[in-house]
Amino acid sequence: MSDLAGWGNYPRIPTEQLVPARAEAIAPLLAGRSGLVARGQGRAYGDAAVGMATTLTSSRLNRMRRFDPASGELTVEAGVTIADILATYVPRGFFLKVVPGTKFVSIGGAIAADVHGKNHHRDGGFGDHVIALRLMLPNGEIVTCSRHANAELFHATVGGMGLTGIIVEATLVLMPIETGWLVQETHVAEDLDAAMAALERTAAHTYSVAWIDCLARGRALGRSLIYAADHASAADKDRFAPARDAFPPQRRAGPSMPAFMPSFVLNPLAVRGFNALYFRRGARQALTPQLVHWDPYFFPLDTIGHWNRIYGPRGFLQHQCVIPAANARRVLAEILDRVARRGSASFLAVLKQLGDSHGLMSFPLRGYTLAMDFPIQDSLFGFLDELDAIVTAAGGRLYLAKDARQSRATFAAGYAGLDGLRDIRRCIGATDKLVSHLSARLGI
Amino acid sequence: MTVSKSVLVIGGSSDIGHATALRYAERSWQVALAARDTITAQRNADDIKARTGNDVAVHALDILETDRLAAFVDDLPALPDTVISVVGELGDQARAERDIAHAAMVMRTNFEAPSLLLGLFANAFAARGSGTIVGVSSVAGDRGRGSNYVYGAAKAGFSQFLSGLRNRMALTGKVRVVTVKPGFVRTRMTAHLKLPAPLTVTPARVAADIYAAAEESPRDVIYVGRRFWLVMTIIGLIPEALFKRLKL
Numbered sequence: 159m160s161d162l163a164g165w166g167n168y169p170r171i172p173t174e175q176l177v178p179a180r181a182e183a184i185a186p187l188l189a190g191r192s193g194l195v196a197r198g199q200g201r202a203y204g205d206a207a208v209g210m211a212t213t214l215t216s217s218r219l220n221r222m223r224r225f226d227p228a229s230g231e232l233t234v235e236a237g238v239t240i241a242d243i244l245a246t247y248v249p250r251g252f253f254l255k256v257v258p259g260t261k262f263v264s265i266g267g268a269i270a271a272d273v274h275g276k277n278h279h280r281d282g283g284f285g286d287h288v289i290a291l292r293l294m295l296p297n298g299e300i301v302t303c304s305r306h307a308n309a310e311l312f313h314a315t316v317g318g319m320g321l322t323g324i325i326v327e328a329t330l331v332l333m334p335i336e337t338g339w340l341v342q343e344t345h346v347a348e349d350l351d352a353a354m355a356a357l358e359r360t361a362a363h364t365y366s367v368a369w370i371d372c373l374a375r376g377r378a379l380g381r382s383l384i385y386a387a388d389h390a391s392a393a394d395k396d397r398f399a400p401a402r403d404a405f406p407p408q409r410r411a412g413p414s415m416p417a418f419m420p421s422f423v424l425n426p427l428a429v430r431g432f433n434a435l436y437f438r439r440g441a442r443q444a445l446t447p448q449l450v451h452w453d454p455y456f457f458p459l460d461t462i463g464h465w466n467r468i469y470g471p472r473g474f475l476q477h478q479c480v481i482p483a484a485n486a487r488r489v490l491a492e493i494l495d496r497v498a499r500r501g502s503a504s505f506l507a508v509l510k511q512l513g514d515s516h517g518l519m520s521f522p523l524r525g526y527t528l529a530m531d532f533p534i535q536d537s538l539f540g541f542l543d544e545l546d547a548i549v550t551a552a553g554g555r556l557y558l559a560k561d562a563r564q565s566r567a568t569f570a571a572g573y574a575g576l577d578g579l580r581d582i583r584r585c586i587g588a589t590d591k592l593v594s595h596l597s598a599r600l601g602i
Numbered sequence: 603m604t605v606s607k608s609v610l611v612i613g614g615s616s617d618i619g620h621a622t623a624l625r626y627a628e629r630s631w632q633v634a635l636a637a638r639d640t641i642t643a644q645r646n647a648d649d650i651k652a653r654t655g656n657d658v659a660v661h662a663l664d665i666l667e668t669d670r671l672a673a674f675v676d677d678l679p680a681l682p683d684t685v686i687s688v689v690g691e692l693g694d695q696a697r698a699e700r701d702i703a704h705a706a707m708v709m710r711t712n713f714e715a716p717s718l719l720l721g722l723f724a725n726a727f728a729a730r731g732s733g734t735i736v737g738v739s740s741v742a743g744d745r746g747r748g749s750n751y752v753y754g755a756a757k758a759g760f761s762q763f764l765s766g767l768r769n770r771m772a773l774t775g776k777v778r779v780v781t782v783k784p785g786f787v788r789t790r791m792t793a794h795l796k797l798p799a800p801l802t803v804t805p806a807r808v809a810a811d812i813y814a815a816a817e818e819s820p821r822d823v824i825y826v827g828r829r830f831w832l833v834m835t836i837i838g839l840i841p842e843a844l845f846k847r848l849k850l
Contacts, residue, residue, distance in 0.1 A: 179790050180642070218790070221645050222652035232652070246653050
């Protein structure tokens with residue numbers, strides 16, 4: 159038994175940890191145990207990947223199985239990471255169709271959370287580009303699931319938070335790219351209306367996302383920088399940087415946060431200063447297209463190892479909600495206003511458009527998602543409950559991969575697929591067998 | 603057109619074997635793996651093929667069946683340019699102290715069998731007039747410690763065998779022998795141990811150092827990680843009268 163936490167370092171919970179060396183080694187571990195859940199790289203923020211009794215870590219299921227360059231179909235074991243896939247295939251001219259904000263996630267985790275990227279409004283979620291997966295059921299049997307075989311199970315496993323079985327292998331489609339570069343445009347939005355308009359205006363680009371200054375208030379409420387980008391063609395690359403390598407390798411890891419920062423580091427004044435500088439720097443680049451390397455473009459925070467430690471030993475919570483498009487303007491304004499008035503330090507706040515999703519429990523729905531980080535304080539929990547009430551009233555929901563504290567009522571109101579998931583879990587014998595702290599907390 | 607060189611990795615089911623074979627495949631070598639556990643070796647071969655596009659052959663070999671080693675070398679489709687042994691078995695020291703069969707297995711796996719096999723390759727390479735032999739030994743062979751001396755003694759024997767083989771080959775010409783001494787490596791063999799993070803390296807790091815020492819900037823003996831060279835040098839300098847009383 160040792161303590162385990164998600165990326166937010168909250169909560170920390172004792173659990174037995176097992177690290178099977180091969181898929182075949184998992185079935186004997188399942189026999190005679192209950193209260194297990196699979197864990198990838200531990201990048202879910204809360205308690206999704208901490209088993210009630212036992213946590214099965216996939217880090218050693220890290221072999222690729224086969225790749226067909228003609229179709230782009232890649233089959234990998236569930237513990238292979240996005241970082242590994244990109245380091246291997248960008249030099250060969252391929253990219254994943256969907257990548258989340260960190261490359262240090264496993265493929266099993268990316269499917270279980272049906273992670274989304276800056277292109278969800280156009281290209282859907284990670285699960286939409288999974289052709290098939292091999293799932294170990296609670297009885298140890300491995301079944302192949304796809305949109306054609308065991309479709310119901312496939313549908314429940316994409317976004318199913320590991321509660322329908324242990325994903326041991328998946329087949330994805332990679333897309334060909336002409337270069338490993340992106341052409342990025344920055345737009346400045348002085349308030350929330352402008353930010354939402356800019357996101358809509360830039361939705362034709364492959365990628366678009368807004369960084370939002372949560373401490374701006376009054377008329378500047380919602381002021382943002384909007385980044386829109388597309389994969390650079392060979393001609394683009396030659397125009398901007400003819401001497402550069404067309405397929406640059408991944409960037410070397412930068413400095414790592416050596417220890418937890420004391421909590422005073424992240425005081426509102428410091429964050430306000432950071433945000434002001436960041437906004438000014440972004441504004442200077444406005445509307446001048448830039449050529450950006452794939453690695454810092456998609457994964458800016460990955461260059462700082464253990465950046466989560468900046469929030470101190472108590473950890474932090476990320477609140478990520480999605481609000482249906484019809485109510486988004488009014489509801490986002492209310493949430494941002496409350497956050498700004500609270501004045502708590504959240505310098506990582508992201509606003510983006512989402513499209514429809516296809517997993518039974520997938521997070522995205524057509525509308526806007528807002529993600530904000532908050533260092534843990536006693537007063538935070540009540541405050542987030544208030545935000546949840548606003549989200550629920552607007553027909554929205556919270557992202558399970560980020561969640562460590564929402565109530566059962568908030569969860570049940572947001573996820574219409576819950577009963578269906580419970581049925582499937584009963585049917586395959588997962589109800590007591592596959593239990594994470596998240597599933598127990600939310601009554602899944 | 604240049605014909606690519608070939609490498610045979612003995613112990614191809616292991617994590618270091620996998621990482622080493624991948625390193626060579628990424629540099630366009632023809633790679634073959636030999637292992638007793640051909641299912642795991644095939645998993646590694648499939649991984650390397652998916653990553654690099656290069657086919658990887660898998661040969662079945664139980665290295666402890668030493669009377670079959672000569673036939674194994676003779677039956678290979680072609681003699682490789684480089685042969686690398688990453689064969690190793692940590693065993694259980696406490697068990698080895700009371701169970702003679704276990705101790706013998708650890709000694710045979712780490713010393714007898716890989717030495718005999720590499721000796722056969724040395725003869726074949728000498729007859730051809732070229733070849734590189736890499737033996738992955740261990741820093742554990744540098745000095746006997748109470749906590750793992752059965753493994754350490756076997757690795758010491760293997761290191762000395764490689765040293766003597768290198769001497770013999772150097773006098774006759776073109777065959778090189780490289781001794782690689784990793785310290786702590788995070789692998790399946792050590793998955794159950796708590797290893798000191800600053801001194802622990804990845805299999806990929808071992809693989810990169812093997813490739814560099816064997817193919818890029820030739821070396822005879824390398825420690826993986828300069829820190830470990832320093833640690834072992836200091837450990838080697840402790841007088842035996844003191845050393846025997848340390849808990850190491």
